[in-house]
Amino acid sequence: xxxxxxxxxxxxxxxxxxxxxxxxxxxxxxxxxxxxxxxxxxxxxxxxxxxxxxxxxxxxxxxxxxxxxxxxxxxxxxxxxxxxxxxxxxxxxxxxxxxxxxxxxxxxxxxxxxxxxxxxxxxxxxxxxxxxxxxxxxxxxxxxxxxxxxxxxxxxxxxxxxxxxxxxxxxxxxxxxxxxxxxxxxxxxxxxxxxxxxxxxxxxxxxxxxxxxxxxxxxxxxxxxxxxxxxxxxxxxxxxxxxxxxxxxxxxxxxxxxxxxxxxxxxxxxxxxxxxxxxxxxxxxxxxxxxxxxxxxxxxxxxxxxxxxxxxxxxxxxxxxxxxxxxxxxxxxxxxxxxxxxxxxxxxxxxxxxxxxxxxxxxxxxxxxxxxxxxx
Numbered sequence: 001x002x003x004x005x006x007x008x009x010x011x012x013x014x015x016x017x018x019x020x021x022x023x024x025x026x027x028x029x030x031x032x033x034x035x036x037x038x039x040x041x042x043x044x045x046x047x048x049x050x051x052x053x054x055x056x057x058x059x060x061x062x063x064x065x066x067x068x069x070x071x072x073x074x075x076x077x078x079x080x081x082x083x084x085x086x087x088x089x090x091x092x093x094x095x096x097x098x099x100x101x102x103x104x105x106x107x108x109x110x111x112x113x114x115x116x117x118x119x120x121x122x123x124x125x126x127x128x129x130x131x132x133x134x135x136x137x138x139x140x141x142x143x144x145x146x147x148x149x150x151x152x153x154x155x156x157x158x159x160x161x162x163x164x165x166x167x168x169x170x171x172x173x174x175x176x177x178x179x180x181x182x183x184x185x186x187x188x189x190x191x192x193x194x195x196x197x198x199x200x201x202x203x204x205x206x207x208x209x210x211x212x213x214x215x216x217x218x219x220x221x222x223x224x225x226x227x228x229x230x231x232x233x234x235x236x237x238x239x240x241x242x243x244x245x246x247x248x249x250x251x252x253x254x255x256x257x258x259x260x261x262x263x264x265x266x267x268x269x270x271x272x273x274x275x276x277x278x279x280x281x282x283x284x285x286x287x288x289x290x291x292x293x294x295x296x297x298x299x300x301x302x303x304x305x306x307x308x309x310x311x312x313x314x315x316x317x318x319x320x321x322x323x324x325x326x327x328x329x330x331x332x333x334x335x336x337x338x339x340x341x342x343x344x345x346x347x348x349x350x351x352x353x354x355x356x357x358x359x360x361x362x363x364x365x366x367x368x369x370x371x372x373x374x375x376x
Contacts, residue, residue, distance in 0.1 A: 003237075018251060185316075199327040229364055275322055287312075300316040
């Protein structure tokens with residue numbers, strides 16, 4: 001019972017790979033079997049052709065369903081299980097059936113190459129999303145990061161107030177330059193999203209580059225385990241000296257995602273605050289005429305009104321410039337708070353304390369699961 005509570009504790013924090021024996025085929029895709037089965041049955045309908053007679057479509061649908069049922073029963077027979085039993089794990093065979101069968105049927109039913117290709121790519125992308133979301137607990141990880149942020153809103157606001165003046169001084173200067181407007185307004189459609197994504201990617205790379213050193217330092221200095229886990233379900237499992245086994249590659253990735261999500265939620269909140277400020281600042285200072293002058297072309301007005309006799313407008317160009325500078329500000333803020341010792345202490349140390357707690361709980365948990373193992 002205690003071990004189960006510890007495992008649920010890991011799951012609630014988005015660290016499923018800290019659970020002993022955690023398996024992708026058993027613990028990830030098997031849980032999504034009903035959803036995958038429903039999607040597979042819907043995709044079998046793609047093999048039907050509206051130009052065929054109804055009885056032909058009926059035969060094709062029946063043959064498709066019979067073939068799927070045969071593969072299911074055959075796989076169970078090879079594993080010495082009841083023919084129609086629900087699989088206890090989703091291995092390569094089951095996943096290959098899910099990806100390939102719906103893609104092959106449109107080819108056999110009428111040479112529908114485009115439908116087959118779209119189905120194949122869509123199923124591969126879907127499996128990738130399911131794996132990433134379920135295997136690394138992205139949903140519970142996000143909920144945990146948001147709850148943690150709500151508890152620390154005061155600290156984040158104080159940090160923002162301290163870091164904001166220098167950031168605003170620098171970015172406001174950029175906001176009022178013609179060159180930035182001319183560059184930003186040319187970033188139409190996906191180009192703006194890709195540009196903003198580059199800033200986000202650069203921030204992620206910067207955080208990831210600093211993560212191994214921080215975590216390694218915590219793992220090597222994990223001594224007061226009983227005190228660290230005293231407020232967790234693992235407190236009941238502490239029994240003497242507990243070694244700290246090295247992390248596997250997937251556990252490293254899982255832990256890194258937790259830190260990235262925790263930091264990312266804070267950075268997104270700060271960036272949104274900066275974005276709101278620049279929208280308000282732009283409404284007050286940049287009239288449609290000024291925006292058109294800076295952009296070098298007439299602006300596209302989304303909404304306009306009068307404030308004290310002055311024209312005020314929300315324009316597409318203003319939103320593009322704000323989005324561009326918001327992404328840049330988020331990257332700048334990330335680098336600034338992680339390199340400045342004062343801000344780093346306020347911004348990162350709480351997250352590292354959570355990492356220390358998780359590593360301590362893992363050490364106690366593994367020692368309880370494998371009491372005879374010298375490495376936990």
